[in-house]
Amino acid sequence: MSSISLREITKAFGETKVLNGVNLDIQDGEFITLVGPSGCGKSTLLRILAGLETADGGAVRIGDTDVTHTRPSARNLAMVFQSYALYPHLSVAQNMLTPLLLRDLTTAERLPILGPLLSRSKRRALMDQVDSAAQTLKIKDLLPRKPGQLSGGQRQRVALGRAMVRNPVAFLMDEPLSNLDAALRVHMRSELAELHRRLKTTFVYVTHDQAEALTMSDRMAVMMGGHILQFGRPDDIYRDPDSLAVAQFVGSPGINTIPGEIADNGQLYVQGKRIATVHGTARQPVTVGIRPEHLTISHTGQFKGVVRHRENLGSDIFLHVAVEGLTQVAVLRANPDQAATLGAQVAFDMNPDRVLVFDSQGARVRMSVPKMAVMA
Structure with a gap:
């Protein structure tokens, strides 16, 4: 695990400024939520952290390393999206195994002809990692199934498992529960919070739903107009907002x-x-x-x-x-x-x-x- 630091991050798309000098420090093992209305820049900030977008200015550090210009695959960050992005023709086990194969096997071991001969023992070791993640997420009985045979909540767990097996420095989650029905979202909020406590790994979570931010976060950053208006503990932000905009956004009713x-x-x-x-x-x-x-x-x-x-x-x-x-x-x-x-x-x-x-x-x-x- 490592701390994460974002310094003076700026980003514009054409004439539209999306991020205006954002600063954010995330400690080891924290559950941090970026929350705000649509268009406030929270997903763009997450994608810059992941390396999927390039900032116009500023720096991204993971631990003591400046990763501003490091390719996404070398940052050891796991991304979970709103869409589950599972391979429909592969089983749950194969979906979870795929990122390990792409990361840990050599080019020769990935070849259809040589792969089975060269990587049999290595594949067994990788499957042990899949089994361990499936056990943690309570989806071991789902490993033989295809994504089309799963419910929305089960598919979300598989997407989490595919990220978990990589043993990342941090999990980056972009509105992962928005496709679920209301009751299942409430249930998955508690499951994600419990998973974070078990893994003791940094979670950076993006949502427009302030209820998710209030119930799961160690700290939350309220974003509007490309700025972080307030960053702190959920209780503190709810009880002691710095501005009317924050007070009006956080809280329901x-x-x-x-x-x-x-x-x-x-x-x-x-x-x-x-x-x-x-x-x-x-x-x-x-x-x-x-x-x-x-x-x-x-x-x-x-x-x-x-x-x-x-x-x-x-x-x-x-x-x-x-x-x-x-x-x-x-x-x-x-x-x-x-x-x-x-x-x-x-x-x-x-x-x-x-x-x-x-x-x-x-x-x-x-x-x-x-x-x-x-x-x-």
Whole structure:
């Protein structure tokens, strides 16, 4: 295993800039996720790391070695794509064996006439590697089958196994679960996380699904417009986003955003109600962000509205509330015992310790002292 470092990576396709000086340091054995909307540059960055794309500028290092101009096959990185890219005419065992044959056998050993004579013992050793990977992925009983006889989840495991047998420095995964149905994606997320813990190998994973990033990553990089906006632990990014763009992208349901104002005395007001104290900032209009789980239904709540929609997720109910004086709907989480019916009037409060404040440019305005209790 080795650390991976990307320094000032730039890339453009024609006049379109895709990556704008990206820096990223990945430690040995980490599970890192690159997450962001389509077109943000995350797949391009992964392909530059793999050597499948050439950066216009910057450097790629694996361990102490600069591999910026090293061919992909010499980087010892295993790639798993959105499409499984399995050979349909070969069995699972043959699919998993193929990268080993191409890497470890000489040209003579690959020849149809001489190969069986020259490489019988070597092939047995390589099959032992296939058996070991199949055992780890629990697909040993699938080795005789062809890809057409497998389910989507089984094909994904085979694609992982084909990468595993090479014993790579790192696994690079480009949206590998996007072709699976919702239930299987959830199951495979836990399997990938468990596989990472067993292998103790670096995983670099690309996805547009922030739920995958939050549930599997050691650290995640939120990308937009060819930049990494924030890089850190999933919990930290969810609870403490650096910008409004990150706060809005991470989290489901999305964060509520409400116009507010910081007064001359440093008090934060929403709809004329004092919410918290923000020292060291000038009077300015701001955007207040609050997660659905940090809005609490209360008979004496400061904010009032009408329930326009109910999302029933079983253990949780999300209420979409048209708030008096606001053009946008607020979403709050309620348990089934609290959940109001459509058209019902509800009152709720904000948890002042969970309020996030952003300036007119979307940058975070951080509280310099503990927030005050909510007051009218």
